[in-house]
Amino acid sequence: MTLSNLGTIKIRGKARDWGTPNTCTIIFKQGKWYASITVSCEPKRKTDKEACGLDFGTHHALAFDDGTVIDNPRFLKKSQDKSNKTAKKSRKKRAGKKGVKGSRRWKKAIRKVGKIQSKVGRQRQNWHHQVSTQIVSCYSLVATEKLNLKGMTKKAKKGSQRKRQKTGLNRSILDVGIGNLKSLIKSKVAEAGGFYVEVPTRKVKPSQTCPNCGHQKKKTLAQRQHNCEKCHYSCDRDVASAQVCLNWARGQELSSVDAESSSSTLCGSMRQLGAKKRQKRLSQRSG
Numbered sequence: 001m002t003l004s005n006l007g008t009i010k011i012r013g014k015a016r017d018w019g020t021p022n023t024c025t026i027i028f029k030q031g032k033w034y035a036s037i038t039v040s041c042e043p044k045r046k047t048d049k050e051a052c053g054l055d056f057g058t059h060h061a062l063a064f065d066d067g068t069v070i071d072n073p074r075f076l077k078k079s080q081d082k083s084n085k086t087a088k089k090s091r092k093k094r095a096g097k098k099g100v101k102g103s104r105r106w107k108k109a110i111r112k113v114g115k116i117q118s119k120v121g122r123q124r125q126n127w128h129h130q131v132s133t134q135i136v137s138c139y140s141l142v143a144t145e146k147l148n149l150k151g152m153t154k155k156a157k158k159g160s161q162r163k164r165q166k167t168g169l170n171r172s173i174l175d176v177g178i179g180n181l182k183s184l185i186k187s188k189v190a191e192a193g194g195f196y197v198e199v200p201t202r203k204v205k206p207s208q209t210c211p212n213c214g215h216q217k218k219k220t221l222a223q224r225q226h227n228c229e230k231c232h233y234s235c236d237r238d239v240a241s242a243q244v245c246l247n248w249a250r251g252q253e254l255s256s257v258d259a260e261s262s263s264s265t266l267c268g269s270m271r272q273l274g275a276k277k278r279q280k281r282l283s284q285r286s287g
């Protein structure tokens with residue numbers, strides 16, 4: 001496509017369902033130009049009749065009720081390491097608070113870190129899209145735990161022995177970008193006309209319940225395995241949690257689930273969200 005004053009930029013990929021273009025936004029980010037075009041269309045997505053339970057990232061990025069686990073792709077970790085290294089190396093003169101100018105080298109290093117980080121972001125986004133598309137193409141009912149990211153990534157208490165462990169866990173939770181992945185799955189399930197069921201965590205306690213007999217016992221963070229002391233059922237802890245989610249969803253009347261997860265209500269809430277954001281922006285501009 002051709003843009004005035006900028007020249008031509010390549011169009012990458014193609015839309016699954018093309019329609020009438022609505023808006024085109026041109027963005028300049030980390031030394032690169034992007035054009036984002038939105039199209040109004042009727043999204044079509046194929047899905048299968050299977051149901052699955054999903055658990056998001058304590059030890060694995062994703063765990064399915066059938067025992068499949070998906071770990072974070074290694075390239076993310078690699079670029080992360082690279083970015084950290086570059087950030088550490090840049091012990092150049094930093095820009096301070098009181099009008100201290102950063103050295104040219106420092107500025108250069110900062111730009112480099114930003115570049116790598118935005119690449120990690122793009123890689124992650126791409127991975128999220130692939131994973132969520134794959135899941136929705138196989139399952140029309142996805143049951144998962146309602147995530148409380150704020151609570152999950154809370155800092156460990158001061159002086160707690162598990163502080164380092166918790167910090168590491170927080171980093172890995174934030175690193176997977178679960179929130180983003182979840183919302184992608186949710187919207188794609190809705191597009192396909194399937195069901196997305198969120199299990200009330202406090203009521204069901206997927207991470208503490210045995211999927212086989214229902215016996216509840218707390219696990220510590222270090223326990224990666226679910227071992228039931230009652231029925232001796234044993235499997236990966238994330239897989240066990242995914243199974244509990246699916247069991248709960250299966251036990252619910254689908255009609256009651258329908259109300260909160262059908263695509264029509266989802267679209268409604270999305271629209272409300274958009275309206276809210278717009279309002280906020282307007283008030284900021286006028287204020």
Ligand SMILES: [Zn+2]
Nearest residue numbers: 210213228231
């Ligand atoms: Zn059991």
